[in-house]
Amino acid sequence: MEKDMESLKEKFHKKIASIKDREELQRIRNEYIGRKGIVAQMLKNITLLSSEEKPRVGELLNRIKRDFQKAIAEKDREFLTEKPVEEKIDITIPGKDFMLGTIHPIELILKATEDIFLGMGFCIVDGPEVELDYYNFEALNIPKDHPARDDQDSFYITPDILLRTQTSPMQVRIMENQPPPVRIISAGKCYRRDSIDNTHTPMFHQIEGLAVDKDISMADLKGVIIEFCKQIFGKDRITRFRPGYFPFVEPGVEVDVSCGLCKGKGCQSCGYSGWLEIMGAGMVHPHVLEMAGYNAQKYTGFAFGMGAERIAMLKYGINDIRLFFENDLRFLTQFK
Amino acid sequence: MQVSYNLLKEYVDIDLTPQELAERLSMNGIVAERIKPVFEEVKGVVIGKITEIQVIGKSGNLSLCKVDIKSRELQIICGAKNINIGDFVPVVTEGGNLPGLGEIEGKEIHGVYSQGMLCSAWELGLEKSKSPGILILDNNLPLGENIENLTAIGNDVIFDFEIFSNRPDLLSIIGIAREIAAFSCKTLRIPEQELVETDELITDYISVEVEDEDLCPRYAGRIIKGLQVEESPFWLRWKLFLLGVRPINNIVDITNYVMMETGQPLHAFDLSFINGKKIIIRRANPREKFRTLDGMDRILNVDNLVIADSERAIALAGVMGGENSEIKDSTKDVFLESAYFDPINNRRTSSYLGMRTDASNRFEKGIDPYGQVFALNRAAYHIMRLTEGKILSGVIDQYSKKLSRGKAIKLNLSKVAQVLGTKVGKSNKESKERIIDILNRLEFQINSQDEQFLEITPPSFRSDIKIDVDIIEEIARIFGYENIPSTLFKATLIQEGKSDRQKIVDKMRNILISCGMHQIVSYSMINPKYFEWLKLPLSHNLCQTIKLSNPLIQEQTIMRTTLIPGLLKAIQWNVNHSMEQIKLFEIGRTYFPQKDSRKGSLPVEKLMVSGGIVKIGRGNIWQKTENWDLFYLKGILEAFFDSLGVHDIDYLPGDSPFFHPQENGIIKIKDKKIAIFGRLEDDIINLLDIPGNILLFELDFEELYPLIEREIIFQPLPKYPYIQRDMALVIDERINFAQIKREILKVSQDIKKRVELFDVFRGKQIKRGCKSIAFSIFFQADDRTLTDIEVDKIMENVKIRLKELFQADLR
């Protein structure tokens, strides 16, 4: 029976190929797939087959039927549409639009950063953006009336509740809830009461890292940050560490990466220094460990924080921070 | 902190070039934000001597000066009033150059040709803001020489250092010189002065009473009598230019210079205006009125500390002096104050009054509580030298018993290695020697030592050093961060990495991107006007917002409860920039007031997923792009839920006030509302001035998250073919497709059925109030090939059911 089907197919396609008009096509349709056509007859004959063979042959016949239907429909369309005298395909004509979306560049930086630190055994945690003054400042060794508050003009909801100015409150929240060892990354929105210009927006994103254990040193901090910079900015960039001041770390560290444009020689974009500031870091201040309930005699740790916008601006060469929140498609679609 | 290279060299030998010095200091935590030659862009400026002054023009405002520049005599027209015959002045000659002014040309004024210009300090780039008057130079300078080439003044570089707020000791020349001395192993030169005192006793002229010792732990003073207030000599004015301080008169200049030199703010009172020979340091009275020397009236409160005489306040302690006792040209006798005020209270006062001064900036960060008398004597010495003034015998120095030198700190030497991750020397012994050397260079005192511990007292000017890690940072700074090795963690830590929730969020983002949507990030603070524009009644849940108590701009005063305003803003922006196909989404937080008012409870933050699409214009014929209508959006949502593993979704008519009444849907899963979708109302589209149909959705991730099925269970592929039947019904408008489908699926439940809509039609042929719906039904059994007869029978039952329930007419 299968052989019959093969020859049937062959015969059908030969006939179809030689058809001249629609009338002839109609005849063939009746002959093959009409209600009393050849295929219908064959389907009836299935009942004579064994029960194992029935489904397989049935499926084959149905497939043939669909194949015939398709061929007839296509042929019909040929009759109905004007055929150009000489059909030529211009391969240079653009394809049909198939638009994929894009990830926001800040998200790209957050994901890339998270991936790097996931690879180093960090886990990713989230925290509230509307935060208690206690976690945002006090538990980070920045009491009320501390001059460091000047650098972080805050949006307040109530005297005790504010929009977090940094992701560092997560350091304390995590340590309060989890015994050491700790190795976390926390990224998200932060807010400062800065007027909008090409380097400031009242909202921005920060990436925070914290590692606390029995034997963590500044050398570990250096190792982790150098690895991060290599992966984000490229292997040829040099990372530099120098003293910095943040009340919640001691010793404090500022991290620079060599300017990619001038290769460290100094140019306009790096302020002729050859270096670009990328993050603040340091060894977690014993007061912060203690406030979170850790034994500062036993444990040490490092922390670091950086602005995702700044990293994105340096990595992609973006010169205006406002572009991130205008959501202009001509901007967004460049990051693929 | 602005200071020049040559000024620093007066206090310490420097082997490095200015560039090298800046680089080295930055590695010690003192970053030069700006480095510039003292005469930047200055060319062709020579030293000239005024030999003749003749007033010209009718107004009398201009004078014609003859100026000797050694090689020749120039005639120059000048408008300044402070010049006299014999003065040495900077002259920019024709073809010379000044910063900001560019090349200077000669020009004719009132028929007289002026061969250049006499320069002010501002014109030479020495001051940041304009000041009247020509810069009068020292008469020892060589006539005719180019000013920028003079070794004494021209060959200098100005640094602007950024000083961390915990290092107020670096807000002084001596402080920075001390750092240079420490890292380069040089000796710091602190100037010494010999004071000559008269026989008159200071105590006969003044007594000091400190009412609040906590707010004023130390108060020192001296009196100088019979001085002359006048312009400072050139050398002093020049130093102030290098420090970025504007010269005023010799007395004020000296107090300013000594503050910049030592970090100790000083204040000079006109002694004749201190009533009752008495200085009282007290809290202000409630609502006490006081006029500061900038001429502003201030209303004080009891937390503000004032310096008073027997009758009234004469200074706002540590912030600014009073107009009633300031130094005037007529002043003959001064009382010089050198105090230590409580940092926190000082900071409160200056921020309460909105006054930040050079003095308050130093007091609030904490100055050296032992530096008062040194600075006082330094200033007295200069006044004595520059004026006829006589220093009265004795110095007033009242201090609280609580004022103590820094506490001794115990440093465990092995902790240094533990924190740094390295020893600072080859052996323990060498490390210890090196540590002691570093600390000595920073003027820390080693009280005692053994193999394991050092007991250290930090110098009094280092109020930032409180515990052992503070000392470890000092060691690391001088040792050099660059000399610390880099290692990776010794121990491995196995953790989950990303939480399930974070993974789902990542997945949602990827699905939406594959639907062609672009991710946006918009501000969390929004304009409350949006609620009005979106026709939301005030009682609506979305209008219950968290308000900023100190917003920055009107457009951002409340925290968003919906992402729709941000999407609309982004859509508007893109339409205004001629984008035609806009498909955006945001995954972001919204913020709702906290449910309980207990202390420490925070607002509720909910993650939302929202999207907006709009197509402007007719699109492109070649691309034959689809119409972006409500069902296009619904297609995206169906794909989204399907890919995410969310099933049994009901799409029901919604009631969002900002959507078109017909094209308005809500999405429910197991009777829980998780999303809304629809087409933005025409009024709102007009209001936003967007020429297109905006389709939006917003999904509450917190509701959706628990409903997501994580596990994929394989379904065996069907063994038997399906049979398809088509059906068209004319049915009442009020019956929706979901109802019809549900009823069809109820018939013969043992047979698998799939219902696929292929047409909906309304028109003349159809009865009013009805519609025609056409769909295919696919039948399939797991265990056999269905026969036509079986399927015909099921179809018959379907027809009967639909007819009975909905009065459907078969076509």
Ligand SMILES: [Zn+2]
């Ligand atoms: Zn560069």
